[in-house]
Amino acid sequence: MAPKSVQTDAETPSGDPKHAARATRSAGRQMRSRLLDGASRLFKERGLAGTSISDIAAAADAFPSQITYYFRTKEALFVEAACRDVLYVARAAEQTALQAHTPRDYTRALVETVTATDAVAFFTEALTLTRRRPDLAPLVERTIERLHGEGLRAYTGQIERHGWKSLRDPDASSRRFWALAIGVTVEGHAMGRSTEEMCAEMLRVLGDQATTSTSGDNTRLRLVGDRDAPDSDSPDRERSS
Known part of the structure; x- marks a missing residue:
């Protein structure tokens, strides 16, 4: 019986650079969506001045640094x-x-x-x-x-x-x-x-x-x-x- 072939890490989907890039983009889109969802609700309830970056991060189960990474500022996220x-x-x-x-x-x-x-x-x-x-x-x-x-x-x-x-x-x-x-x-x-x-x-x-x-x-x-x-x-x- 011929031996089973063994896939290397580079040959598996998880080792495919394109797959990794797609997974990263997908995760980024999901995080952006969560931040927008949480921000939208809070901004409507409290307004721009009454909503902090930490409030939005907590509502989206994220870190404040992720807000600045994806949106730069609270005002940009608001818009x-x-x-x-x-x-x-x-x-x-x-x-x-x-x-x-x-x-x-x-x-x-x-x-x-x-x-x-x-x-x-x-x-x-x-x-x-x-x-x-x-x-x-x-x-x-x-x-x-x-x-x-x-x-x-x-x-x-x-x-x-x-x-x-x-x-x-x-x-x-x-x-x-x-x-x-x-x-x-x-x-x-x-x-x-x-x-x-x-x-x-x-x-x-x-x-x-x-x-x-x-x-x-x-x-x-x-x-x-x-x-x-x-x-x-x-x-x-x-x-x-």
Whole structure:
């Protein structure tokens, strides 16, 4: 019987430099994710000034030195956590809105999902912070462009899927949606408005977004903040990004 071959350390997966590099990158991504998770929760509860690096490290079961290794400063971690949160809520809103069959439904799904969380408020704090820390602005800029780009992709997909007709350029609709979301959030928190009030205000300001076809005729659907307003076209409410 031929002797069994013996693998050397260099031939085993654990001895493969590429495998080791992949494992290191994977461990790094997991640690970054844990730090962002812990930081996001604490920053929302206590704010930037009320949260220390040691608090974040303890929440993530990490060392303070790992925070400075991956993010350099607490402020950079704050901005990255806020950017990640708003992208997560944008993705969740798009997934929810996929179930919509009218422009009104689509818009309301987006607005209700976005205003139901504190992600946009968290992101607005990051926007304010970058005024004093311009070195952190590039991450915010990339995040805003992703919000616009992915919103445009989702909205365009819905238009094509259902045969809707957008009342304005789809790119302008996407950019307008997020500009209003940020503006309504800032104003709402300053005025002490509830989540429901901010949702209604955003729906009101968005106005008409698209038309849909009923029995071969293009019927304009109205987007209103008042849920009790009469709607002869559909029992559902119009949504559009």
